[in-house]
Amino acid sequence: MATASISAHYFPEEPKEPIVNTASNSQSKSKEAIEKLSKKFDARGVYFVADYAKSIGNYIADVDGNMYLDVYAQISSIALGYNNPALIDVAKSDKMIRAIVDRPALGNFPGNDLEEIVGDILKVAPKGQDKVWSGLSGADANELAFKAVFFWYQSQKRGYRADFTAQEIESVMKNQAPGSPELAILSFERAFHGRLFASGSATCSKPIHKLDLPAFKWPKAQFPSYKYPLEDNVEVNKKEDERCLQIVEDYFKTWSVPIAGILVEPIQSEGGDNHASAEFFQGLRDITLKNGALLIMDEVQTGVGATGVMWAHEKFDLQPPPDLVTFSKKFQSAGYFFHDPEIIPNLAYRQFCTWCGDPARMILAGGIGKEVVKHNLPARAAQVGDYLYQKLEALQQKYPKYLRDLRGKDRATFIAWSLENSATRNKFLSDMKNAGINIGGCAEDSVRLRPTLVFEEKHADILVAAIEKVLSTY
Amino acid sequence: MATASISAHYFPEEPKEPIVNTASNSQSKSKEAIEKLSKKFDARGVYFVADYAKSIGNYIADVDGNMYLDVYAQISSIALGYNNPALIDVAKSDKMIRAIVDRPALGNFPGNDLEEIVGDILKVAPKGQDKVWSGLSGADANELAFKAVFFWYQSQKRGYRADFTAQEIESVMKNQAPGSPELAILSFERAFHGRLFASGSATCSKPIHKLDLPAFKWPKAQFPSYKYPLEDNVEVNKKEDERCLQIVEDYFKTWSVPIAGILVEPIQSEGGDNHASAEFFQGLRDITLKNGALLIMDEVQTGVGATGVMWAHEKFDLQPPPDLVTFSKKFQSAGYFFHDPEIIPNLAYRQFCTWCGDPARMILAGGIGKEVVKHNLPARAAQVGDYLYQKLEALQQKYPKYLRDLRGKDRATFIAWSLENSATRNKFLSDMKNAGINIGGCAEDSVRLRPTLVFEEKHADILVAAIEKVLSTY
Numbered sequence: 001m002a003t004a005s006i007s008a009h010y011f012p013e014e015p016k017e018p019i020v021n022t023a024s025n026s027q028s029k030s031k032e033a034i035e036k037l038s039k040k041f042d043a044r045g046v047y048f049v050a051d052y053a054k055s056i057g058n059y060i061a062d063v064d065g066n067m068y069l070d071v072y073a074q075i076s077s078i079a080l081g082y083n084n085p086a087l088i089d090v091a092k093s094d095k096m097i098r099a100i101v102d103r104p105a106l107g108n109f110p111g112n113d114l115e116e117i118v119g120d121i122l123k124v125a126p127k128g129q130d131k132v133w134s135g136l137s138g139a140d141a142n143e144l145a146f147k148a149v150f151f152w153y154q155s156q157k158r159g160y161r162a163d164f165t166a167q168e169i170e171s172v173m174k175n176q177a178p179g180s181p182e183l184a185i186l187s188f189e190r191a192f193h194g195r196l197f198a199s200g201s202a203t204c205s206k207p208i209h210k211l212d213l214p215a216f217k218w219p220k221a222q223f224p225s226y227k228y229p230l231e232d233n234v235e236v237n238k239k240e241d242e243r244c245l246q247i248v249e250d251y252f253k254t255w256s257v258p259i260a261g262i263l264v265e266p267i268q269s270e271g272g273d274n275h276a277s278a279e280f281f282q283g284l285r286d287i288t289l290k291n292g293a294l295l296i297m298d299e300v301q302t303g304v305g306a307t308g309v310m311w312a313h314e315k316f317d318l319q320p321p322p323d324l325v326t327f328s329k330k331f332q333s334a335g336y337f338f339h340d341p342e343i344i345p346n347l348a349y350r351q352f353c354t355w356c357g358d359p360a361r362m363i364l365a366g367g368i369g370k371e372v373v374k375h376n377l378p379a380r381a382a383q384v385g386d387y388l389y390q391k392l393e394a395l396q397q398k399y400p401k402y403l404r405d406l407r408g409k410d411r412a413t414f415i416a417w418s419l420e421n422s423a424t425r426n427k428f429l430s431d432m433k434n435a436g437i438n439i440g441g442c443a444e445d446s447v448r449l450r451p452t453l454v455f456e457e458k459h460a461d462i463l464v465a466a467i468e469k470v471l472s473t474y
Numbered sequence: 475m476a477t478a479s480i481s482a483h484y485f486p487e488e489p490k491e492p493i494v495n496t497a498s499n500s501q502s503k504s505k506e507a508i509e510k511l512s513k514k515f516d517a518r519g520v521y522f523v524a525d526y527a528k529s530i531g532n533y534i535a536d537v538d539g540n541m542y543l544d545v546y547a548q549i550s551s552i553a554l555g556y557n558n559p560a561l562i563d564v565a566k567s568d569k570m571i572r573a574i575v576d577r578p579a580l581g582n583f584p585g586n587d588l589e590e591i592v593g594d595i596l597k598v599a600p601k602g603q604d605k606v607w608s609g610l611s612g613a614d615a616n617e618l619a620f621k622a623v624f625f626w627y628q629s630q631k632r633g634y635r636a637d638f639t640a641q642e643i644e645s646v647m648k649n650q651a652p653g654s655p656e657l658a659i660l661s662f663e664r665a666f667h668g669r670l671f672a673s674g675s676a677t678c679s680k681p682i683h684k685l686d687l688p689a690f691k692w693p694k695a696q697f698p699s700y701k702y703p704l705e706d707n708v709e710v711n712k713k714e715d716e717r718c719l720q721i722v723e724d725y726f727k728t729w730s731v732p733i734a735g736i737l738v739e740p741i742q743s744e745g746g747d748n749h750a751s752a753e754f755f756q757g758l759r760d761i762t763l764k765n766g767a768l769l770i771m772d773e774v775q776t777g778v779g780a781t782g783v784m785w786a787h788e789k790f791d792l793q794p795p796p797d798l799v800t801f802s803k804k805f806q807s808a809g810y811f812f813h814d815p816e817i818i819p820n821l822a823y824r825q826f827c828t829w830c831g832d833p834a835r836m837i838l839a840g841g842i843g844k845e846v847v848k849h850n851l852p853a854r855a856a857q858v859g860d861y862l863y864q865k866l867e868a869l870q871q872k873y874p875k876y877l878r879d880l881r882g883k884d885r886a887t888f889i890a891w892s893l894e895n896s897a898t899r900n901k902f903l904s905d906m907k908n909a910g911i912n913i914g915g916c917a918e919d920s921v922r923l924r925p926t927l928v929f930e931e932k933h934a935d936i937l938v939a940a941i942e943k944v945l946s947t948y
């Protein structure tokens with residue numbers, strides 16, 4: 001075999017298949033634990049209570065003795081499987097222990113290991129990016145990127161100088177222009193960029209994320225809606241790209257306030273695994289250059305090998321590279337990569353807060369990056385993804401109603417499909433769990449696969465068999 | 475001695491005094507390290523590069539062999555001293571290692587230890603608070619609290635039901651009312667609540683935090699500006715309370731959009747260590763009750779024993795207790811405490827994100843809380859603070875020009891004073907560093923003391939001697 005099993009390398013004890021406790025009260029301990037937790041913490045979104053001491057590799061254990069093959073992986077956040085021994089070594093290191101107990105204000109009093117920690121993160125930076133700023137979550141990363149964009153946008157007008165006017169300094173303390181200008185970030189319908197107020201203003205996938213919250217009045221362009229299969233719909237999809245790019249162009253001319261940046265996911269994930277072509281993204285790059293705006297690629301869900309390359313947008317060959325690339329989830333640490341030194345604000349303390357990131361999570365990111373490179377995991381994910389995609393295509397022939405618009409070809413295991421409607425999708429997710437698979441949805445009617453990077457052909461076989469078993473009862 | 479030395483208990487090897495490397499190039503290694511770091515990371519705010527392996531207790535080491543007595547403590551964030559052995563034990567625990575390597579999406583797949591982790595945090599919750607929601611930083615905690623406030627505010631109108639109208643569901647996807655209503659959080663001039671967009675809209679201490687960023691148009695009331703010493707200015711300060719409360723009242727009647735909540739620090743910290751009376755805060759509580767709004771106490775900097783009680787607002791005897799209390803910094807974990815079950819949004823997934831906090835930091839918070847309670851550290855801080863305050867009062871007689879408006883009596887070591895202006899203050903901070911003390915400022919002209927909770931009389935003596943030594947040269 002050309003490639004030895006990486007899951008066997010890390011996890012010689014990984015189960016051979018899921019374990020489903022078939023007793024009628026198979027989730028009674030989990031239910032009890034949820035009820036207890038609910039007295040102190042909002043636990044209404046809890047699927048089950050896990051036992052992480054027993055979870056291993058691609059398998060997540062619950063407190064009722066079930067062992068699920070996990071193709072959701074903490075909403076796409078576990079890169080190397082549960083209890084990965086290489087990461088346990090990182091967690092036990094003196095460096096990590098110090099980062100935990102002596103958490104520094106990184107912008108004021110960094111430790112002498114910060115340069116190495118940041119260097120390890122940059123070793124896996126997207127092509128063309130050589131600097132990083134650290135944050136704490138995907139939403140935080142995006143908002144820090146917005147700040148960088150707005151600082152840059154206004155600085156350009158001043159020639160990158162810091163000569164704020166007296167009027168700016170006075171008005172900003174009242175949250176008024178010109179010190180606090182009306183500026184916008186353009187994002188897309190069906191986008192998900194986080195759930196704080198500015199990131200939430202850019203998010204546009206589900207009402208429940210946004211209802212009752214004040215928001216910035218920022219424009220939402222349309223993201224391409226392709227016809228599938230792609231190879232049979234080349235022309236119509238090309239027209240769709242052009243239509244959507246025109247909408248973006250138009251917004252730059254018509255929106256009531258200046259648009260300082262475009263924010264976009266390489267693949268809209270939470271919003272339904274909506275894909276767009278390299279040409280579409282190249283078009284966005286061109287529009288930002290033409291209009292003096294910046295391009296932020298939100299790689300929070302797509303980053304770190306998940307699509308078969310380290311960063312999904314690297315397949316788009318953008319020239320110049322995106323101005324900012326945000327990350328979180330699989331990297332465990334969060335922040336944005338950039339390359340243009342002018343993205344660094346023209347004064348200290350503009351991009352700043354007490355912690356400026358978490359060195360413990362940054363150390364872990366370095367450890368994850370190292371393993372990903374060492375074992376060439378994006379390429380492995382690509383190989384497994386191709387294998388899985390072909391099996392799903394075959395299954396699609398048999399169950400076309402339940403495997404609609406299969407998407408993610410050549411995107412490793414970053415695969416999704418749609419069902420008829422929300423009710424059928426939800427039933428499918430639940431039936432899959434009973435079949436031993438922990439699996440997640442996206443949009444209202446779709447299923448998304450987000451396994452770890454150590455998910456292999458043998459796991460794909462189990463997954464496909466479970467899907468077939470479930471669908472055979474429909 | 476009634477109380478044995480807690481610093482000697484934790485840190486038998488703690489230095490007896492600062493070590494200042496007096497060579498002319500005493501910070502050459504630090505400068506070199508900053509330059510190297512700057513190629514990858516914005517390091518312009520770096521004071522010095524620390525050596526955390528050598529830091530211990532109240533002393534922070536730098537890479538040049540200096541050992542500073544640290545009364546700034548990572549911008550008020552180190553509770554129990556550097557390399558505290560009790561926290562090192564927590565960091566080495568299996569629970570922590572799992573939390574690091576198997577970070578769960580806490581809202582979907584919590585581990586079976588979450589109930590205990592949350593329970594440990596709640597053991598030190600403010601009086602009257604029995605629930606918690608977790609976040610990642612002070613700014614994040616405040617914004618999550620805003621979300622809870624807005625959900626609550628709109629839910630009240632619907633009778634805590636979730637019957638969103640079709641118009642709300644449609645308009646929210648365009649960031650427009652009624653789905654995305656115009657609602658405000660009232661905060662105060664000179665307040666600091668973080669630097670993301672909504673928290674930044676509530677922050678009002680320095681232009682540099684806010685310039686060039688879009689902001690919500692939220693009202694800023696005036697926070698009392700007292701005359702010092704307080705005991706000689708009782709009447710005039712009482713009038714100041716009344717004047718400021720009237721401004722808040724008026725905003726509820728006159729502001730163009732509904733005010734859903736008041737956000738206030740028990741002591742405005744970054745903004746200058748501005749204090750207000752219990753009566754002022756009781757007045758705010760009354761105004762929120764009268765106007766159907768919620769009260770958020772921002773205890774990010776004041777919390778966890780720093781003012782001689784676990785939570786600073788507990789001295790105000792607010793009835794009922796504040797609706798939400800945000801925390802971060804010394805607690806290392808972040809989030810908000812609350813007590814009213816209706817602060818839990820009426821549907822799941824409204825207050826939600828991938829991680830919903832960081833269990834590693836939550837475990838550490840529990841460990842910190844345990845030590846704080848076990849050694850009764852708030853009371854010890856109160857005792858040390860009284861001792862220190864008296865010494866500073868004596869020094870004030872001698873150097874009134876450089877110790878103006880001494881504040882923080884009966885607030886443990888949460889002490890501050892003003893100098894003539896920004897230039898003198900900055901010179902003072904720098905001179906103190908050369909005298910072996912790492913010390914921070916607040917507002918433009920003030921010095922704030924933010925030592926750990928294991929700062930004792932012997933450390934206070936060193937601090938006061940250094941202040942006197944520095945001021946004697948002015």
